[in-house]
Amino acid sequence: MKLIAGVDIGNSTTEVCIGEIRENGSFRFVSGASRMTTGTKGTLPNVFGIKQALLDALGAVNLPLSALSLVRLNEAAPVIGDTAMETITETIITESSMIGHDPSTPAGAGEAVGELIFLENLWRGKPGVPYIVAVDSRFSYEEAASRLNQFIPELDIKGLILQADEAVLVENRLSIRIPIVDEVRHIRQIPEGKMAAIEVALPGTSIRMLSNPYGIATLLGLNAEETRMVTPIAKSLIGNRSAVVIRTPHGNIQENVLPAGEITFHGDTDRTVNIDAGADRIMEERSAAGEIRDIEGQNNTNVGNMFKRIRTGMADVAGDGGEEIRITDILAVDTLAPVTIPGALAGETCMEKAVGIAAMVRTRHLPMQKIAERLEEELHVKAVVAGVEAVMASLGAMTTPGTRLPLAILDMGGGSTDAAVLEADGTVRTTHQAGAGELVTMLIRTELGLESRQTAEQIKKYPMGKVESLFHMRLENGAMRFFEESIDPRYFGRVVLLAPGEMLRIEEDITMEKIMDVRRDAKRKVFVRNAIRALTAVAPDHDLRKIPNVVLVGGSAEDFEIPEMLTQALSEYRIVCGRGNIRGTEGPRNAVATGLLLSYLGAGKDR
């Protein structure tokens, strides 16, 4: 009897698979395990993780390390992925000219126009002039209401802006009905004496006048040129429940289009594309350029800096220095990023157009041989580097029930999406494309404006629910889940992520629907696009329809919705596509490790 182990070192996890060969030559899988990869893939610190994973797998069947007679390592694909994001538009409001936010309880409804005046200066007000009154939070709601009621008979008060969260309290004590916006943090920055328009939406709707450039023009009496200038304001107010627009005649509100810059692909043909053109055009040029040697960004532009950052980051990872870092593929996606508007009065953000890019660097061969040597020293077991990752993955994927040759695999990991086609005659074509899980995480994080990358990662991984009472929650698919014990009040009314064994609270105040939209959209943008791109590259004659079945393997294939998205998208090409089930038991994991064992058998008994 002989025990051999297959070891697959990935970007994020190290997987092992252990098999037994009997004297009569029959073969049986014994055990498997997976561990976090220690250190960067393909470097010596990996040894520690490999050892742990081997101990796990052997421990499960009560065998010592010394029982192993051979360890087979994969030749890891020499690609490293990285991501970057750059906004390409920017709204700048140099004089505070707008307030637009969603206080939870504004009061009144409708729109009003008037001259801005602070409550304490109201005694100076002139009859017949329409006023919008700004109230500092040092006035209590009772004080504010009684002062206002005193002036209401003589002055024409049209609307209120409050600093405190007291709109309803003030409204209930006023003798007239006017729109009131509250929770305006920087109320002291309001320029007194300027004209302002204020709008509070009817319940259940969002504002209509102030989110429309012509609406602002109507209320504030603007000419065509001025209307053009307020368009970015209108744009950033869309969807709010209340808003204030203040007319500052010299208010320089502008939408600066930053010099976004050009990307140049050096490939079979050189192609240049401006990043402004959007992700679709960039990707068209990318495929028109054919086999890529390197990709560059124009110097001193946003995209130039972005590529420089990626290169520096990669140089750190790739390590061995001296070698030139060449970016061999990118995936660009359009996205929106909330950016705080400088000078806004309630901390408003504006959704700016942005492009997210995943880039991939092909390094020299990773020093796998060194890892094998170190492993041999530490374990006193023979270790060899055997087989190319993609080929091993294909072999492992073949153990999925219901597959046949030619078989394509799609390995979706953290940094790159790899595809391989294994033909009936044994030839294998492979490709590595930039863009996978990491890019999805980045898109989720920027589009939702999340503080921590970890929250974005968790949103990507786990389904959600909203805690609706202390005893039940509504899941994202509409189902209800009840609890015996009351849920901790800290979770009440919140969107929570259902991680195995615990609930994770999302700190940001974002609705479940919004999170779900962003999450699905990000996955679709990255994975569906990349799957089609990668499969086209390896398909016979680059024709997708010539691939009969695709097996999804790798970390992202374990996702709770990505495989379904791909199954749907690829069914258009009449491809059978689904999550792999390695050896009929392992799910999409362990394909490479399994392939390493199978290739050992296939290579004959002479070894």
Added chain:
Amino acid sequence: MIVNRPSIMIYTDHPDKDLLKEICAGIEEEGVLFQIVSGNGDVDELAHQAAAESMLGSGIGITGQQAAMQMSPLPKGHNVFELIQPTLRQCRDLGANSARAVKKMPFRSLAGGSQ
């Protein structure tokens, strides 16, 4: 106040008037109705009774400078929030939270609340 309207119940036993007023303001700002009833007992008892009595299942008990918020059907003593010698700000937020319980909105944090 008309009885039988869906409102948050506030059970009081010699409450601090200023604190009570802030609690009411907190509920009012959130646009929910409330009703003040005088009773007797400790703060756990008052809050539990208030929540049990409220059609909305949300109640507050206040006695002296102690206040607690309860939601039915939590057992007595399992207050959702409890304040001893709170600041005015904390009382405002406690009131707001009792309303937010009805509106199924996330609670505000009552920690530290200085102002």
